[in-house]
Amino acid sequence: MRGTVLYGPRDVRFEEREAPRILKPTDAIIRVSAACVCGSDLWPYRGIQPIERPTPMGHEYCGIVEEVGKDVRTIKPGQFVIGSFATSDNTCAICKHGYQSSCLQREFMSAAQAPFLRVPLADGTLVPTSGMPSEDLIPSLLTLSDVMGTGWFAADAANVKPGSTVAVVGDGAVGLLGVLSAKQMGAERIIAMSRHATRQKLAREFGATDIVTERGEEGIARIKELTKGIGADSVLECVGTQQSMTQAINSTRPGGYVGFVGVPHGASLDLGQFFYTHVHLHGGPAPVRRHLPELIKLVLDGKINPGKVFDLTLPLDQVAEGYRAMDERRAIKALLHPNGTK
Ligand SMILES: [Zn+2]
Ligand SMILES: [Zn+2]
Numbered sequence: 377m378r379g380t381v382l383y384g385p386r387d388v389r390f391e392e393r394e395a396p397r398i399l400k401p402t403d404a405i406i407r408v409s410a411a412c413v414c415g416s417d418l419w420p421y422r423g424i425q426p427i428e429r430p431t432p433m434g435h436e437y438c439g440i441v442e443e444v445g446k447d448v449r450t451i452k453p454g455q456f457v458i459g460s461f462a463t464s465d466n467t468c469a470i471c472k473h474g475y476q477s478s479c480l481q482r483e484f485m486s487a488a489q490a491p492f493l494r495v496p497l498a499d500g501t502l503v504p505t506s507g508m509p510s511e512d513l514i515p516s517l518l519t520l521s522d523v524m525g526t527g528w529f530a531a532d533a534a535n536v537k538p539g540s541t542v543a544v545v546g547d548g549a550v551g552l553l554g555v556l557s558a559k560q561m562g563a564e565r566i567i568a569m570s571r572h573a574t575r576q577k578l579a580r581e582f583g584a585t586d587i588v589t590e591r592g593e594e595g596i597a598r599i600k601e602l603t604k605g606i607g608a609d610s611v612l613e614c615v616g617t618q619q620s621m622t623q624a625i626n627s628t629r630p631g632g633y634v635g636f637v638g639v640p641h642g643a644s645l646d647l648g649q650f651f652y653t654h655v656h657l658h659g660g661p662a663p664v665r666r667h668l669p670e671l672i673k674l675v676l677d678g679k680i681n682p683g684k685v686f687d688l689t690l691p692l693d694q695v696a697e698g699y700r701a702m703d704e705r706r707a708i709k710a711l712l713h714p715n716g717t718k
Contacts, residue, residue, distance in 0.1 A: 379490030380433045380695045385423030386703075388696040393432065396487070396494035401447035404498035406439040406457060410518045411488045412686065413698045413710045414461075415548045416639055421699050424641060434489030435461035436521040438514065441502075448498045455504040458672065459495055460664035461485050461522045466500030476500075476665035489695055491714040503668040505676065515683030515711055516675045519553065523709070524671060524682040525664030526637050527553030527614070531561055532667075533658040534610035534635030538562030543599050544584075545624045546614030546638060547575040549685040549709040552582055554612040554637075556682055559583025560674065563610070567602060569595060569623070575708065578684065592619060599627040607632060613659070618643040630654035637662055686711040 377395040382388055396405055411434050419425040438458040444451055451457065463483045464476035471479050483496055495501055509517060516524075527550050536542055542558040544551050547570035558566050559582060567586040568579035576587050588598045600607055607629035613620055616638025624634045636659030650657075674680045688707035690698050698710030 377491055378693065379487060381430050382420055382427060382433050383430045384427070386421060388421065388433070388699050390693050390695050393490070396492050398443060398445045399494065400496060401445040402497050402499065403445045404441055404448055404451050404495045404502065405443045406437070406493050406495060407442050408437050408439040408488065408491055408493055408714050409456070410438060410514050411490070411692070411712045411714070412436050412518060413489070413695070413702055413712070414522060415550065415702070417699065418703055419639070419641065421703060432487035432490070434487060435485040436518060436523070437485070437488040437493055438518050438521060439493070442492070444498060451498045451502050451504065456508050457502040457504045458517055458520050458668060459485070459502040460525065460668070462661060462664070463495070463497045463501045464665050465497050466665060471500070471665075474666045475663050477661040477663045489692065489712055491692065501665065503665070503672060505672060509676065513675060513683075515686050516681055517672065518711065519682040519685060520664070520668060520671045520675065522664060523549045523685065524553045525667050526550050526662040527612070528557040528667050528671060529662035529664070530554045530612040530614060530635040530637040530659070531557035531610070532635065533633070533637075534612050535633040535656070536561045536563050536610045539564045540609045541565040541567075541603055542610045542612065543567040543569065543608040543627050544612045544614065545569050545620045545627070546612075547572060547579065548614060550637060551612065551614035552578055552685055552708070553682050554614055555579050555584050556582040556680060558610070558612070560680060567599060567608065572705070574687070578708070581684070591623065595623055596626045603629065606630070609633070610635070612637070614638050616640045616643060621645070625650065625653060625655055625657070628653070628655045632656070633658065635659055685709045689713065691715070
């Protein structure tokens with residue numbers, strides 16, 4: 377089997393690797409129907425998050441179960457499944473509280489940009505669809521593995537309710553799907569912050585009512601202007617930099633909520649200043665597994681079409697081009713098709 381391996385900054389290779397096999401009795405092996413490149417893959421790709429050794433890449437996946445370990449009870453060969461980027465038993469006390477991405481047995485997935493993938497804790501991590509979904513639904517189902525699940529969690533953590541005024545910081549795939557999530561949760565006004573015409577257009581398709589192109593102090597002032605001078609009820613922070621976090625907190629009205637899902641890189645919080653904002657802050661790696669059943673239903677019922685964030689589709693063996701296009705912001709998100717690759 378060939379799979380995707382990152383060797384160092386801007387050095388992605390599609391090369392011969394050992395095919396995955398069952399290592400623990402709770403594992404499953406899936407044949408990947410589609411995988412993709414994540415915004416978070418760009419941190420090590422750009423060398424901002426150094427890697428120690430060549431690293432198999434990819435943590436967003438859906439596919440068909442090939443084989444299961446002897447202790448797997450509910451997942452069966454032949455099922456179409458979607459799993460989170462973080463594994464979970466879905467039975468421990470933390471999972472029961474709905475924070476499966478902090479499961480006591482959690483592992484972070486890697487190596488999904490390949491034709492076959494080993495998924496630990498299969499019963500707890502994977503959710504099967506009833507029946508085989510049609511080909512056109514696969515991109516949307518794939519997004520549930522991370523980006524859509526993460527955008528949804530950002531909106532949930534930011535307490536988006538029917539009638540809410542929401543601002544979204546970040547116009548990457550997660551930010552755009554945060555817009556879609558806020559719309560689905562009934563937000564009345566959704567302000568997307570973006571400077572890119574194609575992303576603004578998609579944000580509007582997903583439900584944004586206003587676009588703000590300003591950043592920093594000007595961006596905050598603009599959001600205040602649009603919200604009767606007080607700030608948004610809910611702000612989704614989908615970037616992870618100091619600027620985006622400051623932007624999010626200062627755009628929220630006193631007593632409002634920030635849902636933050638951008639993995640922080642060099643961002644910190646001045647508690648002395650934060651104290652006086654009265655803002656609720658909640659975030660972290662999204663417990664995608666909590667949201668999967670609901671989101672799968674929304675996709676299968678045709679209520680949401682998050683697969684629109686994929687504006688580039690490539691055969692898996694051209695994965696390096698997917699990284700390049702996203703790095704250069706030529707593509708919002710690249711979908712990878714293993715069809716035909718061995
Ligand atoms: Zn991801
Ligand atoms: Zn657990």
